[in-house]
Amino acid sequence: MYAGECATARAASAANTIMALAVAATSSIEEVASSTASGILFFQFTIFKDRNFVIQLIRRAEKAGFKAFIFTVDYPFLGHREAEIKNRFALPENLTLKNFEPYHEGSKHCMQNNDDSATYSYIHSQLDPSMTWKDIKWLQTITSLPILVKGILTAEDARIAVENGVAGIIVSNHGARQLDYVPPTIMFLEEIVRAVEGRVPVFLDGGIRRGTDVFKALALGASAVFIGRPVVFSLTVEGEVGVGKVLSMLRDELQLTMALCGCPSLESITRSHIRNQILSAL
Numbered sequence: 001m002y003a004g005e006c007a008t009a010r011a012a013s014a015a016n017t018i019m020a021l022a023v024a025a026t027s028s029i030e031e032v033a034s035s036t037a038s039g040i041l042f043f044q045f046t047i048f049k050d051r052n053f054v055i056q057l058i059r060r061a062e063k064a065g066f067k068a069f070i071f072t073v074d075y076p077f078l079g080h081r082e083a084e085i086k087n088r089f090a091l092p093e094n095l096t097l098k099n100f101e102p103y104h105e106g107s108k109h110c111m112q113n114n115d116d117s118a119t120y121s122y123i124h125s126q127l128d129p130s131m132t133w134k135d136i137k138w139l140q141t142i143t144s145l146p147i148l149v150k151g152i153l154t155a156e157d158a159r160i161a162v163e164n165g166v167a168g169i170i171v172s173n174h175g176a177r178q179l180d181y182v183p184p185t186i187m188f189l190e191e192i193v194r195a196v197e198g199r200v201p202v203f204l205d206g207g208i209r210r211g212t213d214v215f216k217a218l219a220l221g222a223s224a225v226f227i228g229r230p231v232v233f234s235l236t237v238e239g240e241v242g243v244g245k246v247l248s249m250l251r252d253e254l255q256l257t258m259a260l261c262g263c264p265s266l267e268s269i270t271r272s273h274i275r276n277q278i279l280s281a282l
Helices: 004-014 029-035 051-064 082-086 105-111 118-126 134-142 155-163 186-196 211-219 229-260 276-280
Strands: 018-022 040-045 068-072 147-152 168-171 202-205 224-226
Touching: 004 018, 004 029, 004 040, 004 229, 018 029, 029 040, 029 051, 040 051, 051 134, 068 134, 134 147, 147 155, 155 168, 155 186, 168 186, 186 202, 186 211, 211 224, 211 229
Parallel strands: 018 040, 040 068, 068 147, 147 168, 168 202, 202 224
Antiparallel strands: none
């Protein structure tokens, strides 16, 4: 069995941190949950045309012991992902979108070649472009678990999200894949933290490559950070062991940065440790 998401979950658990499972994973909700006995798992999804499918995903994640949901809000359409289209990206024959399989036979076509990206075309066909803030209220009627929103890039949207009762905000530009020329997420972080006024935690997603990046995010008000590409890179090289090494490296680098900046605790990291000139150079 392909161990990508399961390996990540085990490594995250060993590092005493959270693993967020994407709906478009090649390991199922149940497989990932059973791969780690003590890991903290979040489930990330968006709104699909088939609302019953969304409900079933939520029920499965609840039953499997997931602790929170991440609702991706910058995904009503897929951006024009030229690299995927040019390369006709499709899943290898031994992989499928496991969480779609019980409900959508079309998920199996993600590995068929065509003139476009098979995976791109399938997922695009499932997205609901009518997504609105009302969907957060709808989700709150079908689950009591915390709901974080991912894809917020403005103070205005952050305030609206809080007014709609979200449990947290993830500042994210979808890895810069949805819209060309979107600035790095760290450029938006501080204004969103100010807009939220401490009512919910704010997390940063995107651009984290070193412990110094984590330090900068915390100094600008983030409660924590999410990482993506470093995990993918490390899985490619060494699987579960590689993910563990990346998490350990980030923690060691953060601790060293804190020591060199005279910060004995996370609480002692403040805005005064970041200069505007540094941000303008990013």
